[in-house]
Each structure stands twice: as C-alpha cells, then as structure tokens.
Amino acid sequence: MRPEHWHRTEDLDRFLDRAGDFLRSRPAAHTVMLSVTEAVRRRGPGAYGDEPPVYGTLERDGVVRAAYLQTPPYPLQVTALTTEGADSLAAHLAGLGHLVPGVGGERETAAAFATAWQDRTGATVSLRERQRLYRLDTLTVPEPAPAGRARIATASDQPQLAKWYDEFMEAVGEPGIDAGSWADARIAYGGATFWETPDGTPVAMAGVTPRIAGQVRVAPVYTPAELRGQGYAGAVTAEVSRAARDAGADEVLLFTDLANPTSNALYQRIGYRPVxxxxxxDVAVGESAAGDSVAGGSVR
Incomplete structure (x- = not known):
C-alpha cells in the first residue's frame, strides 16, 4: 500500500474535483468547508480577503482521507485527523513556509494540530473557543412568540444588514469581510431574515448558508444589545430553521460558543441536539520552522 501524501492547490475546481465527494460524505462534520467553498465558487477567490485561498488533500492510492482549507486571514480549517495525520499536516505546511494564524476543526483534531504546530515551529498556541455543533431535531417554536413577524431581507435592507453584520463581528471579536459585500451576497440568495415588530422595525436577524450536500447552517444570529431578552433571537432562529427544512434541507445545523450558556439553552429549547x-x-506571533512570521488569528 502506498503511503499517504498531502497535496496543496490554490485552484478551487481542482480541490473540489479531488475532495468534493469526501466532503459530501459527512456534510454535518464538513459544513464549514462546504459553505466556504460554495462562497468562493459564487463570489470568487476574493470572497474572504485579498489573499487567495489555499486548499489541500491527504490522499492514498487516489482516495482522499482528509482535507484542509484556509481563506486568509481566517484560521486553517481541517477535517478529522489522527494524531499522526495532524503531525503530518503540520510538517507539510511548515515545510511550505505556510503561515498558520490559527486552526479550527473537531475538538481532538484541532488540539492535535495545535500541539504538532507548536512542537514543529516553536509558535505559541492558545485555545480561543470551544464550540458545539447542533443539528435540528423536532422544531419547537418558542411560545409565546414576540409581537411581529419574520421577513426575508431584500435589497432595500442592505444598509441595516451590513450595519448589524459589523456589530456582530465586533461583538464576537472575529475578522470580517466587507459588510456591504456580505449583505449583498446574503440578499442575493435570500440568506438573511429579520424579525420585525408590528410597525416594521427590524429587531433581530438570522442568516443561513446556501444548501449544499443537503445541509444548511444557521449563521449568524444577532440581536442588538438593547433589544435582547425579549424572545426575538429565538423567534427568528425558529423561523429560518423551519424555512430551511421546508425548502428541502436534510440537515439544519448551527454552531454555538460553549462559553455562552444562554444561546446553548435557547437552541436546545428550539429543538437542536448536539452532534x-x-x-x-490561535497561533501567537512567532517564527515558523521556515523562518516566516506567524500572525495571530481568530475564528470565523
């Protein structure tokens, strides 16, 4: 049996030709890669920043065993790896002089890569966030519902949507793309919904990713600080979840920050179950094995 080897490319089509079936084989676990590659396919290589995305596959005898991608300045995203696989990926990227601002993935894989990267490069790594992936089971609409209704954002809502996107990214401390471009992209496929009061004032929003491999992911969910605690987030999340399922999604997913007990409890009340x-x-500023500076990073 031939050994496994990592292959790197900046060509999205080549990556998907190699890894597309593999990513679709576990759509929930690979939801981030599926949505990111779809965004790049729709909007071009500048969808997430000025630097081109990079992709990679771990293959043996022509069969893909794992994959990674990075859209600078966001962290490296990796699929499930053994400890040995994580070390081989660290060796592969360090050997290329690749800058790794951080890494995200299933808990054991992310931890194994972080350790391997630190051992191989001398960089300092630190846990930024523990997340939980949830899947919608039986939807339970929160009652009593707040006054108002859900409404899909349209072109006239672009300034409001962009403003809330900027506020959300600042609140979670993540890098963001141009807010106007993000809002335009979401509006183009109906990917953002407001909860509005009876007088038509938006008070919360929830977004969804396009359906790929049967899965849709709810992200982001945002209510301005002064409007929280009135049920708006639960109402709009339930509505986009219902709409995604009614539109044919096999799996409706979302991530939570495990440090936020309020959101975790809310989504479980709606009907989401842990996956x-x-x-x-994060990787702190330091020197990589190839002598390149390693910038700090954050989660998308």
Whole structure:
C-alpha cells in the first residue's frame, strides 16, 4: 500500500474535483468547508480577503482521507485527523513556509494540530473557543412568540444588514469581510431574515448558508444589545430553521460558543441536539520552522 501524501492547490475546481465527494460524505462534520467553498465558487477567490485561498488533500492510492482549507486571514480549517495525520499536516505546511494564524476543526483534531504546530515551529498556541455543533431535531417554536413577524431581507435592507453584520463581528471579536459585500451576497440568495415588530422595525436577524450536500447552517444570529431578552433571537432562529427544512434541507445545523450558556439553552429549547464538539486555537506571533512570521488569528 502506498503511503499517504498531502497535496496543496490554490485552484478551487481542482480541490473540489479531488475532495468534493469526501466532503459530501459527512456534510454535518464538513459544513464549514462546504459553505466556504460554495462562497468562493459564487463570489470568487476574493470572497474572504485579498489573499487567495489555499486548499489541500491527504490522499492514498487516489482516495482522499482528509482535507484542509484556509481563506486568509481566517484560521486553517481541517477535517478529522489522527494524531499522526495532524503531525503530518503540520510538517507539510511548515515545510511550505505556510503561515498558520490559527486552526479550527473537531475538538481532538484541532488540539492535535495545535500541539504538532507548536512542537514543529516553536509558535505559541492558545485555545480561543470551544464550540458545539447542533443539528435540528423536532422544531419547537418558542411560545409565546414576540409581537411581529419574520421577513426575508431584500435589497432595500442592505444598509441595516451590513450595519448589524459589523456589530456582530465586533461583538464576537472575529475578522470580517466587507459588510456591504456580505449583505449583498446574503440578499442575493435570500440568506438573511429579520424579525420585525408590528410597525416594521427590524429587531433581530438570522442568516443561513446556501444548501449544499443537503445541509444548511444557521449563521449568524444577532440581536442588538438593547433589544435582547425579549424572545426575538429565538423567534427568528425558529423561523429560518423551519424555512430551511421546508425548502428541502436534510440537515439544519448551527454552531454555538460553549462559553455562552444562554444561546446553548435557547437552541436546545428550539429543538437542536448536539452532534459533536469543535475547537479553535490561535497561533501567537512567532517564527515558523521556515523562518516566516506567524500572525495571530481568530475564528470565523
């Protein structure tokens, strides 16, 4: 049997030709890679920043065993790996002089890569966030529902949607793309919904990713601080979840920050059930094995 080898490319089509079936084989576990590659396919290589995305596959005898991608300045995203596989990925990227601002993936994989990267490069890594992936089971609409209704955002809502996107990204401390471009992209496929009061004032929003491999992921969910605690987030999340399922999604997913008990409890009341735990690690500024500076990073 031939050994496994990592292959790197900046060509999305080549990556999907190699890894597409593999990513679709576990759509829930691979939801981030599926949505990111779809965004790049729709909007081009500048969808997440000025630097081109990079992709990679671990293959043996022509069969893909694992994959990674990075859209700078966001962290590296990796599929499930053994400890040995995580070390081989660290060796592969360090040998290329690749800058790794952070890493995200299933909990054990992210931890194994973070350790391997630190051992191989001398960089300092730190746990940024523990996440939980949830899947919608039986939808339970929160009652009593707040006054108002859900409404899909349209072109006239672009300024409001962009403003809330910026506020959300600042609140969670993540890098963000141009807010106007993000809002335009979501509006183009009906991927953002407001909860509005009876007088038509938006008070919360929930987004969804396009359906790929049967899965849709709810993200982001945002209510301005002064409007929280009135049931708006639960109402709009339930509505986009219902709409995604009615539109044919086999799986409706979302991530939570495990440090936020309020959101975890809310989504479970709506009907979301845990699938698996994920983690994101930051890499502190330092020197890589190839002598390149390694910038800090954050989770998407």
């Amino acid at each position: 698996s735990d994920f983690a994101v690690y």
